[in-house]
Amino acid sequence: MPTSHPRHSITETPALAAALQPLRARLGADAPTLAELVMRGAEAKLRELEAQDRAQAQALQTFMSRLCAGPPPDLDEVRRIRHAVRQP
Numbered sequence: 001m002p003t004s005h006p007r008h009s010i011t012e013t014p015a016l017a018a019a020l021q022p023l024r025a026r027l028g029a030d031a032p033t034l035a036e037l038v039m040r041g042a043e044a045k046l047r048e049l050e051a052q053d054r055a056q057a058q059a060l061q062t063f064m065s066r067l068c069a070g071p072p073p074d075l076d077e078v079r080r081i082r083h084a085v086r087q088p
Contacts, residue, residue, distance in 0.1 A: 010034055 012020070024031045032040070 010016075020031075
């Protein structure tokens, strides 16, 4: 049937069959379709990525708070270190 939507083909490899078999055995005719599983997987992956983004933002905020609360840098020592590590 013609459609303007992308089509996808999934091969049920032994690994995929092994993952689906317990679900099918437990749910029988009520087992979700592959399209439903793909949609749930995509939604779960997006939630995971968003959680990682939030954790990274929180870590950056904590780092910045600690950095700002610390003493100011000793600029003379910074210059000495920069001078010591410079390559001729």
